[in-house]
Amino acid sequence: MFTTMKVTVALMVWSLPFLVVQPPVTVDSGQATASMVEEDYSLYDRVIEDKFLAAQIQLVLLERMTVSRLVPDQDGSMSLDFLQQQGYFGGMLPHELVRDFVGANQTPVALEPKFQFGVRYRFVSEGTTEDPEASDAVPVLSILARPVQATSVLDRLALSRVGRTLGNDQALVYVENVRPDGTGAGFLVWCRRQGQEWKLFDTEVVWTMR
Numbered sequence: 001m002f003t004t005m006k007v008t009v010a011l012m013v014w015s016l017p018f019l020v021v022q023p024p025v026t027v028d029s030g031q032a033t034a035s036m037v038e039e040d041y042s043l044y045d046r047v048i049e050d051k052f053l054a055a056q057i058q059l060v061l062l063e064r065m066t067v068s069r070l071v072p073d074q075d076g077s078m079s080l081d082f083l084q085q086q087g088y089f090g091g092m093l094p095h096e097l098v099r100d101f102v103g104a105n106q107t108p109v110a111l112e113p114k115f116q117f118g119v120r121y122r123f124v125s126e127g128t129t130e131d132p133e134a135s136d137a138v139p140v141l142s143i144l145a146r147p148v149q150a151t152s153v154l155d156r157l158a159l160s161r162v163g164r165t166l167g168n169d170q171a172l173v174y175v176e177n178v179r180p181d182g183t184g185a186g187f188l189v190w191c192r193r194q195g196q197e198w199k200l201f202d203t204e205v206v207w208t209m210r
Contacts, residue, residue, distance in 0.1 A: 036109060036111075036112070036161070038114070039162075040161070040162045041112075041114040041115055041116070042116075043162055043171060043173060043191065043198070044115060044117075044159055044162075044173070044175075045115055045116055045117040046198070046200070047173060047175055047189050047200075048060065048115075048117045048157065048175075049117050049118070050200060051175070051187070051189070051203070052154060052157065052175075052177065053117065053118075053119060053154070056151065056152050057119055057152060057153070057154050058119065058120065058152040058153070059119065059120050059121065059122065059152065059153045059154070060117070060119055060120070060121040060122075060153075060154040060156075060157060061121070061122055061123075061124050061153065061154065061155045061156035061157070062111065062115070062121055062122070062123055062124065062156065062157050062158075062159070063111075063123070063124055063125075063156060063157065063158035063159070064110055064111055064123040064124060064125045065108040065109070065110055065111070065125070066105070066108050066109050066110075066111060066158075066159055066160055066161050067105075067108065067158045067159070067160050067174065067176065068105045068106060068107060068108050068160070070082070070083075070174060070186060070188075070206050070207075071186065071206065071207050072176075072178065072186075072207070072209070077105060077106045077107070078102055078105055079102060080098065080099065080102050083098055083101075083102065084098070086206075088188055088204045088206075089188075089190060089202055089204055093172065093190065094165055094170060096165050096166055097163055097164065097165045097170050097171075097172055098163070098172070099163075100163040100164055100165070100172075101160075101161075101162075101163025101172045102163070103163075104160075104161035104162065104163050105160050105161050105163075105174075109161065111123065111159070119154075124156055154177075155179065155180055156177070156178065156179075157175060157176070157177055158175070158176050158177075158178070159173065159174070159175050160173055160174035160175070161173075168193065169192065169193045170190070170191065170192050170193070170201075171190075171191040171192075171193075171198070172188065172189070172190055172191070173188075173189050173191075174186065174187065174188050174189070174206070175187055175189065176206075178209075182209065183209055183210055184208075184209050185205060185206075185207065185208045185209070186205075186206040186207045187203055187204065187205055187206060188203070188204045188206055189202075189203050190202045190203070190204075
């Protein structure tokens with residue numbers, strides 16, 4: 001059973017170099033008009049490192065396609081009405097940030113192997129590991145040629161596209177972890193820029209499954 005929640009967690013701080021500005025997209029056409037930018041992967045790296053990686057993790061499984069909804073099995077892509085009705089972050093998200101986030105996530109896109117969070121990773125498509133990448137870019141075996149144990153695998157993460165304000169001073173991303181045993185949770189992560197550094201300003205639990 002899914003449980004939707006509105007939980008605020010403590011501030012967490014990170015630093016992130018300024019790379020590029022991603023213009024906002026509109027939702028009028030129902031399609032995102034902005035392409036994936038390098039800074040998106042830097043934000044993904046920080047979210048994964050700070051919220052999901054533990055010392056024992058040696059391998060991360062990532063869904064190849066981004067998600068365009070906030071709750072598993074939800075029909076259709078996310079909408080402005082849905083986010084506004086939920087009142088995430090106490091309704092404090094800037095409207096332009098919400099619009100850009102929704103517009104960017106109308107259609108799933110394929111992620112590229114540009115992650116640099118310091119742990120090996122594999123892409124998964126429709127539940128199947130992509131073997132060419134698993135063998136070439138991120139080998140199954142460790143340096144000592146010992147198989148990666150199940151307890152050392154983070155299985156699996158799915159990410160949304162990143163939404164941004166016009167001035168690129170705030171960002172919003174959704175990430176979920178659905179485990180093989182059917183448990184998991186989904187999170188909205190709100191980031192703010194201070195100078196040339198990003199800070200994880202707030203996190204909201206969108207759903208949990210136990």
